[in-house]
Amino acid sequence: MFKSKRYDDETLKHLQQVQMKIFKYFLEICEEHDLTYFMYAGSLLGTVRHEGFIPWDDDIDVIMFRDDFEKLNNILENNIDKKYRFFNVLNEETYHYSWGRITLKDTLFKEWWGNQVEYTPNIFLDIFILDNVPNNKYKWFVQKWKSFILNQLTIYSIIKYKNESKLKEIIQQSIYYLLKILPISPKTIKKKCVETFSKYQNEDCDRVCDFPSEFFMPVSYKTDWLPVKKAKFEGLDVNIPNNYDKILTMDFNNYMELPPEESRFNTAPKEIDFGEY
Template structure:
């Protein structure tokens, strides 16, 4: 079993404060460019249950429709504050996530995979993507499993995994070495992955999903998300899904119930540095 590092209270509080500053910049950009986002995952749960961070949470998650993500990407390609970097799966060769990440330069958030990439992993805000999926069951079956396979290939083409399960680790590392000998680049795999995720982006679809989390976060309807509602997060007004109860129930079941005390922590990274 891998031993998880634990945050001390001061470090976790400082980390949350830094992430709020990143989030403020993100929401400013969204407001100035008419981009809609929603609090997501643990951050949505924190908004509803705690009106802020889940006390032991160590990041902020947001999500937006593919069309808004592309608009955000275009904004950041044109201009971004010098303090930040914006990563997506296509703009950084060794970035292995298929969602976006806004990061604060001159900080360090070193996870176990950090030595395998060509960039410095900074303190970050995760920006997930809602993609259209078709009503046709056959088309959805093809898109779902093709997207799942390409998402896994994107990860394993770049990262040699460690796993608490020795069997899973062997399988994951076999995938890593197999992809290394294939005559196809990780960049090509990434491009095919985005094409699969966004295959129906120009069609009018009611159903949407977050592909990397699809097996944990089931399919939802566009009307579950819009029109966005407003709520408070650490004293800030934020956007939340129209039917946040349905979204949270799908993700956490009885979401207002606190987990057992021994589960109230997030593992800390191998190293964290707040810079200046």
């Protein structure tokens, strides 16, 4: 798990091209059903700084408000192109992420945890979720920490971690084994996690949060996201947050400044296969 394998230029470019195929499918669905999304994380940075992929980036990230995500979820679970598969935290027993993912069948993107799940990890598009945050500080404190704990338990109920820190590894694996012997299923934990994330979905809240990333990305206001602005990503018109500068600054600080050259890479997966693509 600790050995870093870098992409060669040809493989990375090919991967980006395949991910664009998934992304275009996602955009078609959003346009057809009037769903709002935003470029997010490294993909938002790539849009603003490079008008496309960060040259060394190996995935595409988008984010949606919970209401739009649930509409997308319903569409894809009932009427998805047969070339693709849609994951959410509840529809696959061994899927350990609390956000959504559209994957391209007959491809392979096998990371270090790939042998611990019961499905084939394909090349994917990540779809993160913006959930409402209560205005009351006490309610927010409770939701924040409960969400953090349940998100971690969702992961540890499925994945046995190795860690460079032996102390962290002991803690993580102890939780993993404890959850295996307790009379509680991963699906039960996952349901509780989603309930906590979305607890204030139907309330009038000013702020939103991507809970799995909350400790890295602080809460933001809905007015930071809406109204949508347009920008270019690999020649396509895409949505970016209204106050993209604030969102990117929270995530990357001086985001227009390139990192040192030795840091301009992403770790490649253990195995990758593009199939017919």
